[in-house]
Amino acid sequence: MMIFGLILLGVLLNASAQLLLKAGMTQIGHFEFTIANALPIGMKVAVNPPILTGLFFYVMSVAVWLLVLSRVQVSLAYPMLSIGYIVNALAAYYFFGEPLTSLRLIGIFVIIAGVYLVAQH
Numbered sequence: 001m002m003i004f005g006l007i008l009l010g011v012l013l014n015a016s017a018q019l020l021l022k023a024g025m026t027q028i029g030h031f032e033f034t035i036a037n038a039l040p041i042g043m044k045v046a047v048n049p050p051i052l053t054g055l056f057f058y059v060m061s062v063a064v065w066l067l068v069l070s071r072v073q074v075s076l077a078y079p080m081l082s083i084g085y086i087v088n089a090l091a092a093y094y095f096f097g098e099p100l101t102s103l104r105l106i107g108i109f110v111i112i113a114g115v116y117l118v119a120q121h
Contacts, residue, residue: 003068003071003072003077004080006064006067006068006071007068007077007080007081008083009064010061010064010065010068010081011061011080011081011083011084011087012087013057013058013060013061013064014057014058014061014081014084015084015087015088015091016054016057017054017055017057017058017061018054018084018088019054019088019091019092019095020050020051020053020054020057021050021051021054021055022092022096023050023054023095024045024048024049024050024051024054025051026096027048027050028041028044028045028048076118076119079114079115079118080115080118080119082111082114082115083111083115085107085108085111086108086111086112089104089108
């Protein structure tokens with residue numbers, strides 16, 4: 001059970017990182033990717049608190065992932081990361097008003113079924 005807790009911690013850290021990066025980029029806004037604005041946009045990214053926190057969460061999720069890989073087969077652990085899609089889809093709906101369509105909900109249930117089957121060894 002401890003290994004599942006570690007995997008879940010890694011998933012939550014990774015999902016939180018994605019949400020924080022989205023929040024930070026929403027603050028920065030749409031921009032054209034050109035040489036002329038690479039430095040100004042890069043500076044905005046480099047000092048944006050949600051982006052910096054998101055990157056920190058990514059580093060933490062990698063540390064947790066390495067711990068998981070030292071204890072369990074990658075073919076069992078890696079599919080568990082797809083739980084992050086479920087967390088992100090629900091959180092993006094709640095925090096950013098992103099659509100949660102019937103097809104996405106079906107996809108979520110397929111992911112849940114797949115993770116369950118993989119976990120059965």
